[in-house]
Amino acid sequence: MARYNYFGRGDEYSEWHRNIQDDSLGYIDLDVVEFHKTCGCILFVAETCRFKGSYYKNTTLTRKIAQGLGCRGYLIFYMPIAKPQSHVDEHLWYDPYMTFKIARIDHLSSNSGYEFRDFTAEEWIKHLQDIRIRHNCGHK
Numbered sequence: 348m349a350r351y352n353y354f355g356r357g358d359e360y361s362e363w364h365r366n367i368q369d370d371s372l373g374y375i376d377l378d379v380v381e382f383h384k385t386c387g388c389i390l391f392v393a394e395t396c397r398f399k400g401s402y403y404k405n406t407t408l409t410r411k412i413a414q415g416l417g418c419r420g421y422l423i424f425y426m427p428i429a430k431p432q433s434h435v436d437e438h439l440w441y442d443p444y445m446t447f448k449i450a451r452i453d454h455l456s457s458n459s460g461y462e463f464r465d466f467t468a469e470e471w472i473k474h475l476q477d478i479r480i481r482h483n484c485g486h487k
C-alpha cells in the first residue's frame with residue numbers, strides 16, 4: 348500500500364495507525380513545529396525530508412496546517428555534510444554539518460511552485476533567529 352512507502356518510520360502510534368485495515372483513515376506525522384519560547388506562539392510548521400535529488404514532495408497536509416494556523420509553512424530538504432576527522436569545530440554552539448534547500452509553502456495551493464533557497468546551517472539558524480525576533484504578538 349502507498350502509505351507504507353510514504354511514511355518511512357514513525358513512533359508506535361504511527362505504526363499502530365498505519366496497520367488499521369481501513370484506507371479511508373488519513374494520518375500524517377507533522378515533522379516540525381517551531382515556536383517562540385517566550386510567548387508560545389507557533390512560528391511555523393514544516394515538512395522535512397533528506398534531499399535525494401528530487402525537488403518534489405507532497406506537502407498538502409503541512410500546507411493546510413500552516414494555512415489553518417495562519418503561520419508560515421516550509422518544505423525543508425536537508426543534506427548532511429561529511430564531518431572532517433579533526434574536531435576543529437567543537438567550539439561551535441551548533442552542528443555545522445548540514446545544508447538545506449528550503450521553500451515556503453504556506454502561500455501555495457498545490458504541491459508545485461516551490462521556490463527553493465539554499466542555506467548553510469549557520470544561515471538557517473540566522474533565519475530562525477530572525478523569524479523569532481520579528482515575531483511580535485504583543486505578549487511579553
Ligand SMILES: [Zn+2]
Nearest residue numbers: 386388484486
Ligand atoms: Zn507570540
